[in-house]
Amino acid sequence: MSEPTMQKPRVLMMAAGTGGHVFPAIAVAQALQQSGAQVHWLGTLVGMENELLQHYDFTYHAINMQGLRGNGIKRLFKAPSTLLKATLAAIKIIKTNKIDIVVGFGGY
Secondary structure (H helix, E strand, C coil), X not given: CCCCCCCCCEEEEECCCCHHHHHHHHHHHHHHHHCCXXXXXXXXXXXXXXXXXXXXXXXXXXXXXXXXXXXXXXXXXXXXXXXXXXXXXXXXXXXXXXXXXXXXXXXX
């Protein structure tokens, strides 16, 4: 009887915006990848991670999300709608790619 083959775990890294969040997440993602994980990354359309992660072998998914603090009253009023759309986009990415685990960095 043959043994079942183990499928690579699919990990979704979530880090965006600043190097304080992104660089530690890259280190963890690389370690996970070296241990056999298939690494996906969820970031923004305009954050530093969007350009930076082109130099790594991760599957990058971008959603339309920006920080809320210090960006004016107009963005604050649009926040519930923006947050809902981003959440639904993230859920779709998780389901479509059959993500096994999500690892988030930053934010409070």
